[in-house]
Amino acid sequence: MTTQEPAATRIAVGGTAGTAPYDVLVGRQLLGELTGLIGADAQRVAVLHPEALASTGEALREDLAGQGYEAVAIRLPNAEESKTAEVAAYCWKALGQTGFTRTDVIVGVGGGATTDVAGFVAATWLRGVRWVAVPTTVLGMVDAAVGGKTGINTAEGKNLVGAFHPPAGVLCDLAALDSLGVHDYVSGLAEIIKAGFIADPAILELIESDPQAARSPQGPHTAELVERAIRVKAEVVSEDLKESGRREILNYGHTLGHAIEKNERYNWRHGAAVSVGMVFAAELGRIAGRLDDATADRHRAVLESVGLPVTYRGDQWPKLLETMKVDKKSRGDRLRFIVLEGLAKPAVLESPDPAMLLAAHAEIAA
């Protein structure tokens, strides 16, 4: 009997805006691919990982050292606490002390927060070095590690400092998901569901067929859900890396979602906040006369069915509105939202009337 692992799925991301194309691999036991992605020119490799993955980070460092690289592991705080200027400065210091040059390579191993920082450090060190993403959460695999958006938060808001700096490759080892807590696993489902609403309704059908099973990495459709969501993201960012237009659809639910995250001092997971944000965006679309009732109602149903939140404290609206003004889609004083004009038909809603915003808010207010 052979114990060979099935071949990994390879999803291509096109190079635009002068960047190189790369592949996202989805499968198991993919670390053998890492050396090829690091490339022949590197002498040093820095493995950036969160505290929660200290042993994974150290094992990777040892493996790379065994291959002859001068390998360092840089331990970051868990989750959103790592997305700060202080943590980026700590990484720059470590790279400086290691003598990291332009041919050396950063590997980001962790969830979306870790790969956002790792990519940002790679974008800024010596004005840009090569990096490889090894996402270990659902959300990291289907969204954060793909597409080259890297960044950190500031006191004023989420992801306000960053750079477009695509990785050389993305390795999604599905086995990593087994150690993820259910809360984090389900948070990642929000971005998968987002991909379903904006582009690939088959995702919604797979989840609706057995929402309980969708909450577990052992569910029958895990690989298909992850791959479908990656394909949506890969297709969009291949066309519009720098968010000059179409890429904005990936921000569905994020205008309010980011404001909720900030208001909760990042104690809510990104996916949970985006879940409420999508219900809000669906209501906005419905109130603006652009989205049918059935599709709007489907948001609440599918998100709730996997255990994601669909309401938020009603007394916070003035603060949320203020924060939404610094959303990257805003232009001057004009707020802009991604809404749907039907299933898989995303569009931009410019400067909605304040009464419309308030009415949509009433639908999510707890």
Ligand SMILES: NC(=O)c1ccc[n+]([C@@H]2O[C@H](COP(=O)([O-])OP(=O)(O)OC[C@H]3O[C@@H](n4cnc5c(N)ncnc54)[C@H](O)[C@@H]3O)[C@@H](O)[C@H]2O)c1
């Ligand atoms: N760059 C992008 O395009 C993009 C897209 C979507 C989201 N994001 C960002 O991604 C972040 C959210 O990412 P996330 O949901 O992966 O959360 P996260 O990175 O905060 O990880 C959640 C928690 O899980 C831990 N963890 C990671 N992998 C683990 C594993 N395999 N087993 C056990 N614990 C593990 C982490 O240390 C952390 O404590 C947000 O900051 C969001 O803004 C970026």
Ligand SMILES: O=C(O)C(=O)C[C@@H](O)[C@H](O)[C@H](O)COP(=O)(O)O
């Ligand atoms: O890749 C994109 O583009 C997205 O908007 C994907 C989002 O899921 C992600 O959370 C992204 O980090 C948000 O970007 P921002 O520009 O609104 O900070």
Ligand SMILES: [Zn+2]
């Ligand atoms: Zn997101």
